[in-house]
Amino acid sequence: MAKLDEALVSSKLRYPWRASRVLGYGKGMAGGLLFAAAVVVPFFLSNYQVFQLTLAYVYAIALLGLNLLTGYNGQISLGHGAFYAIGAYTAAIMMERWQIPYGWTLPAAGVICLGVGWLFGIPALRLEGLYLALATFTLALAVPQLLKYFEAWTGGVQGIVLMKPEVPWGLPVNQDQWLYFLTLGVLLLAMLLGRNLLHGRVGRAIVAIRDHPVAAATMGIHVPLYKALTFGVSAMYTGVAGALGAIVIQFVAPDSFNVFLSISFLVGIIVGGLASISGAIFGALFIQFVPNYAQDLSKAAPWAIYGVFLILCMYVMPTGIAGFLRRLTRRWQVGGTADRAV
Amino acid sequence: MTALLEVEGLTAFYGWSQVLHGISFVVAQGGITAILGANGAGKTTTLRAVSGMVRTAGVVRFAGQRIDGKATEDIVRLGIAHVPEGRGTFVNLTVEENLRLGAYVRRDKARVAADLDRVYGYFPILAQRRRQLAGTLSGGEQQMLALARALMLRPRLLLLDEPSLGLAPFVVREIFDIVRTINREEGVGVLLVEQNAAMALHLADRAYLLETGRVVMAGAAAELRQNETVRRAYLGY
Amino acid sequence: METLLQQLASGLASGGIYASLALALVMIYQATDVVNFAQGEMAMFSTYLAWTLLNAGVPYWAAFVATVVLSFVGGLLIERLIIRPVEDAPILSIVIVCIGLLVILNSLAGWIYSYIIKPFPSPFPPRPLRLGSVVFGTHDLGVIGITLLMLLGLYVFFRFTPLGLAMRAAAQNPVSSRLVGIRVGWMLALGWGLAAVLGAVAGMLVAPVVFLEPNMMSGILIYAFASATLGGFTSPVGAVVGGFLVGITENLVGTYVPLIGTELKLTVALVLIIGVLLVRPSGLFGRATVRRV
Ligand SMILES: Nc1ncnc2c1ncn2[C@@H]1O[C@H](COP(=O)(O)OP(=O)(O)OP(=O)(O)O)[C@@H](O)[C@H]1O
Ligand SMILES: [Mg+2]
Numbered sequence: 001m002a003k004l005d006e007a008l009v010s011s012k013l014r015y016p017w018r019a020s021r022v023l024g025y026g027k028g029m030a031g032g033l034l035f036a037a038a039v040v041v042p043f044f045l046s047n048y049q050v051f052q053l054t055l056a057y058v059y060a061i062a063l064l065g066l067n068l069l070t071g072y073n074g075q076i077s078l079g080h081g082a083f084y085a086i087g088a089y090t091a092a093i094m095m096e097r098w099q100i101p102y103g104w105t106l107p108a109a110g111v112i113c114l115g116v117g118w119l120f121g122i123p124a125l126r127l128e129g130l131y132l133a134l135a136t137f138t139l140a141l142a143v144p145q146l147l148k149y150f151e152a153w154t155g156g157v158q159g160i161v162l163m164k165p166e167v168p169w170g171l172p173v174n175q176d177q178w179l180y181f182l183t184l185g186v187l188l189l190a191m192l193l194g195r196n197l198l199h200g201r202v203g204r205a206i207v208a209i210r211d212h213p214v215a216a217a218t219m220g221i222h223v224p225l226y227k228a229l230t231f232g233v234s235a236m237y238t239g240v241a242g243a244l245g246a247i248v249i250q251f252v253a254p255d256s257f258n259v260f261l262s263i264s265f266l267v268g269i270i271v272g273g274l275a276s277i278s279g280a281i282f283g284a285l286f287i288q289f290v291p292n293y294a295q296d297l298s299k300a301a302p303w304a305i306y307g308v309f310l311i312l313c314m315y316v317m318p319t320g321i322a323g324f325l326r327r328l329t330r331r332w333q334v335g336g337t338a339d340r341a342v
Numbered sequence: 343m344t345a346l347l348e349v350e351g352l353t354a355f356y357g358w359s360q361v362l363h364g365i366s367f368v369v370a371q372g373g374i375t376a377i378l379g380a381n382g383a384g385k386t387t388t389l390r391a392v393s394g395m396v397r398t399a400g401v402v403r404f405a406g407q408r409i410d411g412k413a414t415e416d417i418v419r420l421g422i423a424h425v426p427e428g429r430g431t432f433v434n435l436t437v438e439e440n441l442r443l444g445a446y447v448r449r450d451k452a453r454v455a456a457d458l459d460r461v462y463g464y465f466p467i468l469a470q471r472r473r474q475l476a477g478t479l480s481g482g483e484q485q486m487l488a489l490a491r492a493l494m495l496r497p498r499l500l501l502l503d504e505p506s507l508g509l510a511p512f513v514v515r516e517i518f519d520i521v522r523t524i525n526r527e528e529g530v531g532v533l534l535v536e537q538n539a540a541m542a543l544h545l546a547d548r549a550y551l552l553e554t555g556r557v558v559m560a561g562a563a564a565e566l567r568q569n570e571t572v573r574r575a576y577l578g579y
Numbered sequence: 580m581e582t583l584l585q586q587l588a589s590g591l592a593s594g595g596i597y598a599s600l601a602l603a604l605v606m607i608y609q610a611t612d613v614v615n616f617a618q619g620e621m622a623m624f625s626t627y628l629a630w631t632l633l634n635a636g637v638p639y640w641a642a643f644v645a646t647v648v649l650s651f652v653g654g655l656l657i658e659r660l661i662i663r664p665v666e667d668a669p670i671l672s673i674v675i676v677c678i679g680l681l682v683i684l685n686s687l688a689g690w691i692y693s694y695i696i697k698p699f700p701s702p703f704p705p706r707p708l709r710l711g712s713v714v715f716g717t718h719d720l721g722v723i724g725i726t727l728l729m730l731l732g733l734y735v736f737f738r739f740t741p742l743g744l745a746m747r748a749a750a751q752n753p754v755s756s757r758l759v760g761i762r763v764g765w766m767l768a769l770g771w772g773l774a775a776v777l778g779a780v781a782g783m784l785v786a787p788v789v790f791l792e793p794n795m796m797s798g799i800l801i802y803a804f805a806s807a808t809l810g811g812f813t814s815p816v817g818a819v820v821g822g823f824l825v826g827i828t829e830n831l832v833g834t835y836v837p838l839i840g841t842e843l844k845l846t847v848a849l850v851l852i853i854g855v856l857l858v859r860p861s862g863l864f865g866r867a868t869v870r871r872v
Binding site: 395413414415419424430431432433435439442443444446447495 | 759
């Protein structure tokens with residue numbers, strides 16, 4: 001491994017301009033093609049398939065949030081389903097109880113989760129590694145109970161049924177396609193913002209805290225501030241995803257936000273790739289579509305497969321799908337960037 | 343007469359960095375061999391290599407049997423007791439539990455009880471503190487405990503890593519006396535690593551001088567004691 | 580007064596369950612520096628094994644012993660085969676492997692036994708025991724008895740046997756342990772085996788109350804987390820005391836604080852865990868240890 005990296009570094013030095021140009025070009029082209037495909041594809045799929053793809057994008061947004069926290073900042077959360085639930089119920093309550101247009105629920109869910117995440121992030125500062133995992137895991141398990149308890153707001157076990165949003169401005173698409181494009185737009189925005197955040201000074205601080213917490217502090221990085229901030233932003237992403245998810249599925253109920261939702265997210269970032277933005281999409285596609293196919297085997301099969309993937313990833317593919325692809329392209333085009341934060 | 347411990351061309355690595363570059367030495371049956379050297383020369387690493395705690399190459403023979411490449415746990419079972427650098431105390435166990443652990447691999451449980459009394463005889467202070475947590479002992483007491491724990495194995499070879507470190511002079515003398523007694527009366531071989539070169543050369547019959555992982559001088563302890571370089575660099579007169 | 584005594588008894592009974600599971604967690608934590616998130620599912624799976632045996636007509640106590648033995652071997656194998664490869668990996672990897680294990684055991688149980696709730700027998704007679712005007716459930720008393728016996732057995736094992744001593748030594752100082760000839764890897768595996776046994780017993784004792792289903796242990800695991808946190812993850816005694824404290828508190832709060840009742844059980848545990856970690860991270864009995872690196 002060390003040898004490989006060495007080889008990469010030296011080859012990069014030898015062909016600096018060519019390497020970066022070829023790679024940047026290839027990457028831009030791949031991205032452009034993917035985007036074109038994403039725009040065209042809903043017109044060739046059934047409404048149900050469009051719906052499934054939309055959900056995958058929703059998960060991708062949630063995974064971006066979790067990856068920001070766990071992948072980039074090194075804080076383990078086994079309870080991000082909680083923030084997803086808060087976002088979902090924010091949307092549901094605003095739309096059904098208060099008749100507020102669904103468009104407003106996304107920023108509202110984002111702001112609320114930013115606040116809640118920040119608040120949870122403050123005690124989390126003092127919980128290192130395992131203890132944070134423990135606390136968030138407990139949070140994940142407690143969520144359905146809490147939702148049922150505040151029945152007056154949440155509708156209890158029955159949950160809340162939502163209306164499917166109408167297509168605005170007389171666009172020539174159906175309702176499912178509209179939700180698809182809306183979600184795609186939010187996802188792209190989320191990825192863009194995430195990229196900018198991570199590639200700047202803030203991003204370097206976030207990663208430095210993961211890799212060298214002590215050194216980061218001595219370098220003058222305000223570790224508690226950044227950690228709480230990361231927690232907040234991470235929860236915000238996941239909360240927005242939750243709101244979108246509620247709108248897309250048109251239904252929220254406590255038991256869909258159980259601990260296994262949080263574990264799905266974990267599976268998503270591990271399989272997709274820790275500390276990788278594009279990994280969120282791979283991970284989301286994985287958790288959206290693999291269970292569908294595995295379900296044919298048995299109701300329990302998807303989870304068995306998840307579990308096996310989790311463990312295998314830790315043994316053989318700790319960088320996930322994104323890391324695997326990165327290695328492939330690196331081998332292809334000598335001197336690809338070794339940057340983990342892409 | 344075959345040597346008790348025979349080491350040939352021993353190399354050792356931490357990760358990629360090589361620390362020992364093919365050293366050879368022997369401990370005679372019932373003999374005491376001292377290894378001297380400056381900080382970072384590789385003395386501790388040498389003992390670790392004999393105990394199978396670092397990646398090594400080369401030949402290590404104990405009583406004629408190859409032990410290089412064996413696991414530490416198995417090497418202990420052959421009768422090699424190692425008093426490690428930093429003493430290796432089990433700080434959250436009592437003094438007596440530490441001592442019992444020293445005899446963990448022994449099957450003759452009946453004689454273990456007798457040996458417990460024997461080491462308490464050597465170190466009466468430990469007997470007074472037998473129920474105390476070992477972590478609460480003073481540094482010197484912990485050093486005694488480490489030696490006592492090693493003796494509980496009834497070893498044939500004792501590896502000592504700087505037993506005098508941080509001890510008052512009279513305690514050092516006491517410890518060296520005990521080592522000498524055990525060596526004389528029970529024929530236990532000793533491989534001794536020491537900063538205190540004067541005492542080490544006094545106790546040992548053979549000595550080796552280590553410099554950055556290579557043996558630069560070897561011979562009878564008495565010879566080394568006379569040697570100009572050794573005198574100037576290690577004995578300070 | 581009578582309700583108080585009864586609540587105390589059932590508090591002690593559930594406390595015994597929490598204590599067993601908490602002790603299992605602590606044992607693994609001390610040996611391998613891992614919080615075993617799969618502990619509850621391991622216990623659940625053991626209980627299904629017992630159910631299979633009972634269903635095949637094996638008498639209760641024979642099935643009990645067989646389950647204990649099988650669980651021991653299972654725990655041992657899990658450590659050797661699944662945990663071992665990531666033993667020195669970062670915490671995140673270990674946590675993820677444990678979560679993977681949790682998910683696999685959970686779905687395996689669902690796959691083999693379905694998600695339908697099954698009754699599980701209690702070895703104790705259903706007739707309640709009367710002491711004066713107070714009525715105790717025999718199952719409660721039995722659970723208290725068995726857990727106390729088991730804890731006593733473990734105490735004797737760790738305190739007075741060479742193997743128990745070696746396990747404690749291996750957990751705190753692996754390097755020195757190797758130097759005295761202890762096979763540290765096996766000691767860790769043994770720790771997992773014993774933890775699996777504790778879980779199996781807890782599972783079999785709690786199953787008559789909560790009924791058998793793949794998710795039966797999740798709530799109990801959270802309470803065990805709370806117990807271990809309260810007592811201190813570095814202290815076996817603390818885990819046991821914490822378990823009983825949590826069990827009693829839970830029952831008293833459930834009876835006397837109507838606002839919380841049983842519907843917020845898990846939230847109470849969550850608040851307890853976060854509270855303890857913030858106020859006294861090492862718990863009531865734990866030491867603030869310097870972590871080995
Ligand atoms: N765990 C380790 N990883 C990497 N290098 C190590 C390790 N332990 C020791 N070294 C290096 O190996 C060399 C020899 O170390 P060793 O501990 O054997 O020296 P020593 O002769 O015992 O010194 P001292 O008298 O200070 O105890 C040193 O340069 C040291 O930095
Ligand atoms: Mg040394």
